[in-house]
Amino acid sequence: MKPARPNPLTAEQSGMVIRNRTAGLWKSVFFFATLIAIIALATLILNTCNQAFGMVATVSRTDPATLSEKPLDQLNSTELMDILRKHITTTRLKTLEAQQPLETRTQQELLDLVQERIVQPKIEASWTLFDSIFHRAEIEKIAAEEYPSGVLSFRAWLNPDFILNSMASQAEDSGVRPALLGSLYMIAITILFAFPIGVGAAIYLEEYADKKRWYNRVIQTNIDNLAGVPSIVYGILGLAIFVRLLSPLTSGELFGVDGGNGRTILSAGLTMGLLILPILIINAQEAIRSVPSSLRQASYGLGATKWQTIWNHILPYALPGILTGTILAISRAIGETAPLIVVGASTFISSDPNSPFSKFTALPIQIYDWTSRPQDVFRNSAAAAILVLLITLLSINAIAIFMRNRFSKRI
Amino acid sequence: MTLNSPTQEDNTCALEVRNLNVFYGNFRAVKDISMQIEPRKITAIIGPSGCGKSTVLRCFNRMNDLVGTARVEGEVLFHDYNIYDPLVDAVQVRRRIGMVFQKPNPFPKSIYENIAWGARINGYKGNMDELVEDVLRRSALWDEVKDELKKSALALSGGQQQRLCIARALAVMPEIILMDEPCSALDPIATLKIEELMRELSRNYTIIIVTHNMQQAARASDQTAFFTMDTDRAGIMVEYSETGQLFTNPRDKRTEDYITGRFG
Numbered sequence: 001m002k003p004a005r006p007n008p009l010t011a012e013q014s015g016m017v018i019r020n021r022t023a024g025l026w027k028s029v030f031f032f033a034t035l036i037a038i039i040a041l042a043t044l045i046l047n048t049c050n051q052a053f054g055m056v057a058t059v060s061r062t063d064p065a066t067l068s069e070k071p072l073d074q075l076n077s078t079e080l081m082d083i084l085r086k087h088i089t090t091t092r093l094k095t096l097e098a099q100q101p102l103e104t105r106t107q108q109e110l111l112d113l114v115q116e117r118i119v120q121p122k123i124e125a126s127w128t129l130f131d132s133i134f135h136r137a138e139i140e141k142i143a144a145e146e147y148p149s150g151v152l153s154f155r156a157w158l159n160p161d162f163i164l165n166s167m168a169s170q171a172e173d174s175g176v177r178p179a180l181l182g183s184l185y186m187i188a189i190t191i192l193f194a195f196p197i198g199v200g201a202a203i204y205l206e207e208y209a210d211k212k213r214w215y216n217r218v219i220q221t222n223i224d225n226l227a228g229v230p231s232i233v234y235g236i237l238g239l240a241i242f243v244r245l246l247s248p249l250t251s252g253e254l255f256g257v258d259g260g261n262g263r264t265i266l267s268a269g270l271t272m273g274l275l276i277l278p279i280l281i282i283n284a285q286e287a288i289r290s291v292p293s294s295l296r297q298a299s300y301g302l303g304a305t306k307w308q309t310i311w312n313h314i315l316p317y318a319l320p321g322i323l324t325g326t327i328l329a330i331s332r333a334i335g336e337t338a339p340l341i342v343v344g345a346s347t348f349i350s351s352d353p354n355s356p357f358s359k360f361t362a363l364p365i366q367i368y369d370w371t372s373r374p375q376d377v378f379r380n381s382a383a384a385a386i387l388v389l390l391i392t393l394l395s396i397n398a399i400a401i402f403m404r405n406r407f408s409k410r411i
Numbered sequence: 412m413t414l415n416s417p418t419q420e421d422n423t424c425a426l427e428v429r430n431l432n433v434f435y436g437n438f439r440a441v442k443d444i445s446m447q448i449e450p451r452k453i454t455a456i457i458g459p460s461g462c463g464k465s466t467v468l469r470c471f472n473r474m475n476d477l478v479g480t481a482r483v484e485g486e487v488l489f490h491d492y493n494i495y496d497p498l499v500d501a502v503q504v505r506r507r508i509g510m511v512f513q514k515p516n517p518f519p520k521s522i523y524e525n526i527a528w529g530a531r532i533n534g535y536k537g538n539m540d541e542l543v544e545d546v547l548r549r550s551a552l553w554d555e556v557k558d559e560l561k562k563s564a565l566a567l568s569g570g571q572q573q574r575l576c577i578a579r580a581l582a583v584m585p586e587i588i589l590m591d592e593p594c595s596a597l598d599p600i601a602t603l604k605i606e607e608l609m610r611e612l613s614r615n616y617t618i619i620i621v622t623h624n625m626q627q628a629a630r631a632s633d634q635t636a637f638f639t640m641d642t643d644r645a646g647i648m649v650e651y652s653e654t655g656q657l658f659t660n661p662r663d664k665r666t667e668d669y670i671t672g673r674f675g
Contacts (some may be wrong), residue, residue: 212479294516298576300477302529302583303506312528313518 048390051383052157055132056172057143059150061120062087072119073111080110087118123172124150126377157384166350167366171377176385178349179366182265183334183392185353186362189269190276190333191326197273198280198329199315199322205281206288207310227278235342238271243343252357263344266356271339276329283325287318320408327400334393337364363389425450425587425617426471426508431485433466433475440466442645444485446636448587453609453618455628455654458638459669463646464621467638468589471619472508473501489587506533509580513592515572517564517579522556525564525575529583542582550578551608570601574608581612588612590620594627606631625670629658637666 006013011020064072067083075083081102085093096102102110115121124147127139132154143152155172165175201223209216247262248254250270291314299309345361347369353360363385370382426448433441441463448454456464466475473494475481486493494504517525526543535542543560547553552574556567564575573593580588590609594602609618609631622628628635635658636651650657650666661667 210479292516294512294514295518297474297477297510297512298516298518298579300474300502301472301505301510301512302579303502303533304529305502305532308532312532317519 045390048383048386050129051380052387053129053132054155054157054380055127055136055139055143055152056123056155056377057125057147057150057152058121059124059147061122062118063149064119067114067118072114075107075111077105077107077110080107080114083114083118084110092117121151121172122170123155123377126155126380157380158387162381162384163388166352167348167361168350171370171375171381174370174378174381176363176366176388178352179361179363179385180388180392181352182345182349182360183362183364183389185265185356185358185360186269186272187330187334187396189266189356190272191330193270193273194277194280194329195326198277199284201277201281202284202288202322203310203315206285207306207314223278223281227282229278230338231275231336232338232342234271234275235339237274238267238339238343242267242270250357252355255357257355257357260359261344263346263359264357265353265360267343268340268345268360268362269356271343272333272336275336275339276333279329279332280325283328284318284322287321287325288314290321291317316407320404323400323404323407327397327404330396330400331393334396335364335389337368340365341368363392424448425489426619427486427488428467428471429486429488431467431470431483431487433463433470434482434484435478436480439643439645441470442641442643442647444646444648446648446651448617448619449634450617451613451615452633453613453620453631454634454636455632456619456621456636456638457623457625457628457669458646459640460623461644461646462638462640464638465591466646468591468619468621471587471589472505472510474505474510476501506583507585508587508589509583509585511573511576511580511588511590511593514596515569515576517567517572517575519563519565521561522564522567522575523560525579526582529579533583535582546578546581549581549612550574551604551611552578568601570597570604573597573601573605577605577608577612581616585616587617587619590618592621592623595623602627625658629654637661637663637669639665639669 008014011017067087068075068079072080084096084102088096096113105113125143127135131139140152143150162175163180164177165173166178168174205216205220205223209219211217211220242250243262246267250262250264250267251257251260252264252266295313295317296309299313304312340362345365346359347361347365349359349361351358367382367385367389370378370385424447428444428446428448431441431444432439444467456468458464466481469475470483471487471494475483483495485495487495489504489508492499494501494508518528520528523543526546527539530539530542544553544557547556552571555571556562556575564572567575573596577588577593594605597605606627609620612618613633620628620632632654634651635654637649637657638646639649641647650661650663652662657666658670661670667673
């Protein structure tokens with residue numbers, strides 16, 4: 001039988017209504033905070049993709065239709081050679097023949113030559129992905145009016161050629177290979193330099209340094225503050241130390257490399273190493289501090305020395321945490337631009353870096369350069385390069401996360 | 412200075428404590444402890460929380476060195492040599508005087524590695540498989556784990572983990588085993604097993620155990636020391652005698668109050 005008096009456990013009877021409402025309010029605040037972050041991220045990616053894909057209007061200097069009745073790629077080698085002989089000046093032709101006789105070239109190579117020397121397609125205008133999908137008709141109208149001889153086509157700016165090509169004066173021929181390799185090279189040097197030093201410093205500060213001594217406290221405070229120093233300051237530091245002071249080392253003179261100056265990939269890697277060192281140290285310290293004291297005691301209790309305890313127990317236990325910090329640090333380093341400008345990354349380099357003493361460029365530098373070009377179409381290249389940068393970053397992090405999971409899998 | 416191995420005839424005392432005082436910063440945690448630990452016997456230290464039992468126990472193998480603020484005065488003689496002599500290496504002291512902790516703390520490694528590691532770092536050159544089997548048998552754990560030595564030690568139950576910790580301590584061949592409330596995190600059945608094990612081990616080893624559990628001290632120990640807090644909150648030793656004597660016929664009023672439950 002139902003009791004006559006109201007149930008004292010209901011929200012209304014027990015005065016829970018206001019408490020529940022407050023809790024609900026906070027919950028929605030936290031939800032919106034998360035939502036804003038996700039929207040920002042989604043906008044960034046959408047905006048980049050919007051630029052990196054879309055319709056382009058290509059205008060050729062010579063209409064392919066005037067060269068041949070068939071489409072160019074269906075012609076055989078002889079026909080292509082005929083076109084070349086007809087449309088290129090004799091001197092040019094002689095140079096080409098001297099490089100490699102036309103007869104010995106493949107059909108594909110000849111086709112490329114025709115495209116490059118005679119047809120010379122050039123992208124005159126580009127539209128965003130959004131417009132390309134939703135305002136197709138208008139684009140077609142504009143293109144027909146402004147570029148009557150042009151061809152409208154869909155172009156993915158991020159394509160295999162973009163990754164394999166090097167820098168060029170035309171946006172459509174440009175690629176990021178030297179920049180990508182430069183970035184990877186630099187990150188490798190950065191990690192090799194900063195990881196051992198950072199972990200070593202963290203071990204010293206956590207395990208050996210006497211926190212009661214004033215100088216150890218000064219060191220600790222300094223490292224904490226260094227993590228917040230603007231990156232351009234590190235750039236200037238790198239310029240003074242690595243580029244100028246240690247020039248014989250960083251230019252490779254000491255190793256018998258015919259050197260220019262110290263504005264090399266090695267200088268950049270070391271500068272980036274300095275930049276991420278405080279982040280690495282702080283994170284590694286945090287990881288070492290989180291090793292339970294029971295583990296240390298167990299080790300010492302068995303007659304282990306301090307070093308045996310650190311090497312066999314503390315470091316393996318702290319390694320996943322240290323790697324998490326390394327992931328953060330790499331993410332920071334790979335996207336930094338300002339210090340690279342100061343230590344002298346070149347903006348126009350078409351050769352790959354082949355040693356630590358090469359001149360170099362890096363992805364952020366390339367992006368920065370392309371966004372500041374007067375030609376609009378380079379914005380598309382920049383957007384595609386941003387995607388390359390993001391994908392590179394994700395790949396490196398994926399490797400680090402994979403390593404972390406392997407190490408944290410305790411048997 | 413080296414501490415020579417004991418001879419079987421060397422029966423006077425395993426450890427002699429003289430006027431031991433421990434300070435944490437300016438606070439005196441333990442005051443003027445003097446006691447002689449008998450070899451191959453189980454000595455229990457009982458007393459209320461905060462009376463310095465664990466602190467004293469940690470002084471016996473210099474584990475207090477790891478606490479930055481701790482300072483030890485007085486002497487702890489092991490084979491007639493003071494382990495606090497500046498020339499003594501604390502690492503060797505801990506090898507010869509092993510320790511088992513309150514919470515089971517096996518390494519996050521395999522059962523086999525847990526035992527082998529300590530022996531290896533201390534330069535053990537013999538057959539490792541034999542050593543592992545030997546200490547696991549002596550810790551009454553062999554039959555339970557012999558088929559899964561490669562499995563993680565963390566997969567064992569609490570009681571098994573604690574016996575593994577004892578086995579691990581035995582593997583470095585200590586003479587004395589210090590146990591800091593080894594059963595406080597275990598259920599009664601696991602506790603009983605550890606107590607049986609202690610009894611077994613006391614034929615070859617000197618065992619000093621700190622415990623909150625008076626029944627445990629009464630059941631398992633040969634000698635019992637009762638600690639309490641002085642008026643200045645420093646730990647003092649009130650009474651130290653044969654276990655039966657201390658529990659049935661205590662000499663001191665404070666001991667009697669504590670064991671009859673009238674304390675505080």
